[in-house]
Amino acid sequence: MKNLLEDFQPVSKAEWLAKMEKDLKGKPLSDLQWHISETVSTPPFYHPEDMSRPAPPLLKGRSSNEWAIGEYINVKAPEDAHTALMEGLNGGVEAPLFRLYQPIGEADIALLLSGVAPEMVALNFGEYYTNKAPEALFHTFANWLNKQKAPLKNIAGSIDFDPLLDWSEPPIQTLAQLMRNCIEKMPLFRPLQVNAKTFHGGPEQVVDELAMTLAKGNAYLNALEAEGINSQAANAHLQFGLAISKSYFVEIAKLRAFRLLWANILKGHGSIGQPFITAHFAHESQDDKVNTNIIRASTQAMSAVIGGIDRLYxxxxxxxxxxxxxxxxxxxxxxxxxxxxxxxxxxRVADPGAGSFLIEKLTAQLAEQAWARFQELDQQQAFGF
Known part of the structure; x- marks a missing residue:
């Protein structure tokens, strides 16, 4: 078969620039720069000469870009929540997140999860009330699992337990004990979340968002190592909750940059690995046009997936x-x-954003600036215990 590209001569970057300057009729090309923030900007076009060699794809140690389909289940009355849960599971949900608005007991768990095979779905819990008690919630869930004779080693899920977010005196010992239980009995369960949604401020603050997330995660690794839990084990039971908003390319690059940066954090602790990222839509000021919001949901979800998240809501x-x-x-x-x-x-594609000059350059730019900012925060012990 004939290679159609052979009919076209390659065009150098200098030739493209000359053509653009002519078409702009004296207007400087710099006016077309996309200024994302004071320190982050992108040129109006990229050329192969801008990259000495293609950046390698971010494979995350896997051969695909598989992610789990999540859905929020609001638990105000267990009966109603169970109806919504079964509807979601029958519709393809793989990782429900139960948003609890009051403490629940074992009878509530039994009603909520009636008819559910816990080893077939990732069960995630978040406490949305004062006087949170993640340890009690975990034991209530574990007791239900034991009564179901569920294979604990196959139980995936999480608890949205972020000690630095919700407690004036972070209960690191409680967290460490929960993590030891998971290391011993539930290797797929994650009892710690770095809730980074509070750091999200849009594309203008993306460097700070990345740096703060790194600093907080690193503080947890340090605290858990002091409790005798090494970084490799801690990372296996840790997840990051990141917000996704409308800036399509920035969000893709942010997620890709974070994966690079967290791997570097683990390297500094003598470990290897990747972050487990759950993506949540940012609560932006949007209009009430339902169809418009469906389109927004599609583009935001697409940016999260191309960025390489592990679970999406x-x-x-x-x-x-x-x-x-x-x-x-x-x-x-x-x-x-x-x-x-x-x-x-x-x-099916391990890193869908790989090879895009814009995404690759923006990923590198965000990673470099966020790492410098993280080092400043680390010296200041911004998230010390």
Whole structure:
């Protein structure tokens, strides 16, 4: 078969620049720079000469870009939450996140998870009330698992336990004991989350967002090492909750940069590995046009997936109106992820953003600046215990 590209002569960067300067009729090319922040900007075009060699794809130690389809389940009445859960599971949800608005007991857990095979789905819990007690929640869940004779080594999931976020005196000993239990009995369960959603401020603050997330995660590794848990084990039971907003290319590059940076943090602790990232939509000021928000959900989900997240939560399109979630809205939110897998096949390519000059350059730029900022925060012990 004839190679059609042979009919076209390569064009140098200098030739492209000359052509653009002519078309701009004296207007400086620098006026077309995309200024993301005071320190981060991108040129209006890229050329192969800008990259001495292609950056290697970020494989994360795996051969695909598989992610788990998540869904929020609001638990105000266990019966209603169970109905929503079964609807979601039948619709393809793989990682429900139970948002608890009051403490629950073992009877509530039994009602909530009735008919669920816990080894077949990742079960995640977040406490959205005062006087949080993650240790009690974990033991309630573990007791239910034991009564179900569930294979604990196959139980995946998490607890949104971020000691530096919710406690004036971070209960690091409680966290360490939870992590020891998981290391011994539940190797796929993650009892610690670095909740970085509070650091999200849009593309203008993306460098600080990355640096603060790194600093907080590193502080946890240091604290857990002091409790006798090495960084390799801690990372296996840790997840990062990151917010995703509308700046499509910035969000892709942010996630890719974070994966590089966290691997560097682990290297500094004498370990190897990658971060486990859950992506959540940022609570932005959006209008109440449901169809517009469906489009926003699609592009935000796509940027998260191309960036390489491990679990994704897509908000129903009426979320910002304050109305209760409806089955149709939850179904459409789930189907956004199904389309990205079943029609776009983004789970089959290990690093979909690899090879894009814009994304590669922006990834490198964010990583370099965020690392410098992290070093400043680390010296200041911004998240010390």
């Amino acid at each position: 897509v908000l129903p399109s009426n979320h910002v109106t304050g109305e209760p979630d409806q089955p149709f809205g939850r179904r459409i939110a789930r189907n956004v992820q199904h389309l990205l897998k079943m029609e776009s096949h983004l789970h």
